[in-house]
Amino acid sequence: TQLLEQSPQFLSIQEGENLTVYCNSSSVFSSLQWYRQEPGEGPVLLVTVVTGGEVKKLKRLTFQFGDARKDSSLHITAAQPGDTGLYLCAGERVRGYQKVTFGTGTKLQVIP
Amino acid sequence: NAGVTQTPKFRVLKTGQSMTLLCAQDMNHEYMYWYRQDPGMGLRLIHYSVGEGTTAKGEVPDGYNVSRLKKQNFLLGLESAAPSQTSVYFCASSYGQAQNIQYFGAGTRLSVL
Numbered sequence: 001t002q003l004l005e006q007s008p009q010f011l012s013i014q015e016g017e018n019l020t021v022y023c024n025s026s027s028v029f030s031s032l033q034w035y036r037q038e039p040g041e042g043p044v045l046l047v048t049v050v051t052g053g054e055v056k057k058l059k060r061l062t063f064q065f066g067d068a069r070k071d072s073s074l075h076i077t078a079a080q081p082g083d084t085g086l087y088l089c090a091g092e093r094v095r096g097y098q099k100v101t102f103g104t105g106t107k108l109q110v111i112p
Numbered sequence: 113n114a115g116v117t118q119t120p121k122f123r124v125l126k127t128g129q130s131m132t133l134l135c136a137q138d139m140n141h142e143y144m145y146w147y148r149q150d151p152g153m154g155l156r157l158i159h160y161s162v163g164e165g166t167t168a169k170g171e172v173p174d175g176y177n178v179s180r181l182k183k184q185n186f187l188l189g190l191e192s193a194a195p196s197q198t199s200v201y202f203c204a205s206s207y208g209q210a211q212n213i214q215y216f217g218a219g220t221r222l223s224v225l
Contacts, residue, residue, distance in 0.1 A: 009152065033213075042116070042202050042216025043155070088154055092212055099170070100212055102147075102155040 003027050004091055004103035012109040013079055021074040021106045023089035030092050032065055032072045033100065037086040079110045114138050118203050118217035125193045125224045133188040133220050135203030141215070142208040144186035145170075146178060148199040149219075155202065161186055162208065193224045 007022045023032070031050045035043035047056050049065035049072060056063045060083075062075040076083055089103040116137045125131055135144065142163050147155040147170075157170030161180040175197060177189045186205075190197060200221050204214040 004154075006154075031212075040218065042204070042218055043214075044216070045213050048213065090155075099157065099160065100214070104152060104154045 003101045004089055006087075006089060006103040006106045008106060009104065010107050010109075012111065015081060015110055015112050016078050019076050019079060019108070021076075021087055021108070023072045023074075023091075023103050025070050025091065027091070027093065028069050030069070030094060032069075032092070033090045034063055034072070034074055035088045035090060037088060039085075043086075043088055076108075079108075081110045081112050084108060084110050116203055116205055116215050116217040118201075118220050120220060121218065122221050123223070125190075125222065127194060127224060129193050130189070130191050131193065131222075132190075133201055133203075133222075135186045135188070135205075135217060137184055137186075137203075137205040137215070139205060139207075139215065140183070141205035142183075143206045143212075144180065145204045145206075145214065146176070146186065146188045147202045147204065148172065148197075149202060150199050158188065158201075193222075195224045198222060198224045 004025050033048045034046045037043040047063045052067045052069045054065045060077045064073050087106045090100040092100045119134045145160040146158040149155050156172050158176050159178040161167050164183040167178045179187045200219050202219050203217045206212050206214045
């Protein structure tokens, strides 16, 4: 059973466009992370959100944790080819439990 | 800085063969994990360890065994490989604090024919 569903699964856009990736669950998470994975590499952490309603910005990337801590979104403004990669959300069900559940992933391609 | 190193990077096995994947971390992390990544399914946890000498089952442990004899190393074994184990395997480690930031290796691509 996949606890975290991401949408869309694939996204191909032109450079300069905006996009939003969603991470949804019926379960509550104590924290939620977003990773980016480039081909041939392991995932690299982008951000962690902890508080319901929290918004974090990382340059052109905006991350939001849902008020009920069941969902999250990643918005990219003016996408660049360097944003191309697989975006994964990962939720920690119980704080300090030291296991996270990864989402299904969103593969983003930004065309120059 | 090496971080998390996985060996080998690629491997092709025949059904029924055995092999061991090695993961080494130089960050003195307490926690280590093995995941498999398949298209459309994200990362699924196979086994993990919360310290030297300890191991625990994750989401998809069947057909795999692990050992953590030294703090810096976490081994994943396939005793009798099956085509369903064709996947990309990732090792990760973390300090074991809240919010659990994991650091990943570059992966091992395994094909079982």
